[in-house]
Amino acid sequence: MQFVSTRIITADVQQLVKFYEAVTGREAIQYTDDFAELQTESATLAIGSTRTLQFFGGDTVAKAAHNQSVIIEFIVDDVDAVYQRIAGAIQAGLVQAPTVMPWGNKSLLFRDPDGNLVNFFTPANPEAIRKFAGKIG
Known part of the structure; x- marks a missing residue:
């Protein structure tokens, strides 16, 4: 699978x-x-x-703009550079500027126009870098 x-x-x-x-x-x-x-x-x-x-079975299967439990995540080469590039596009939905998380990723968290949480992150400590080796594209 x-x-x-x-x-x-x-x-x-x-x-x-x-x-x-x-x-x-x-x-x-x-x-x-x-x-x-x-x-x-x-x-x-x-x-x-x-x-x-x-x-998929009708209008009650899912509801647009009602996500409150899922974060859509993208790994990026340099979260700080990406933040600078997209700051204007995400300004209204910015939740957190790039911040190093306890698990070793530097994360930028924002909401899309429907309110879905989006996380762009870059591995920031040696363990996270090893974990995601070869996955940044």
């Missing part, structure tokens, strides 16, 4: 696509007005409209 994707359900696919393109520097693939993917080397962030819920 291999983990490949996380999907965000949203009422505004275009807004989230533009946001994630801006903060990741990657171009999303827009398959339909209701579905897009932002692909990385290790996993995909999928963005689906609330209209796609009909394929």
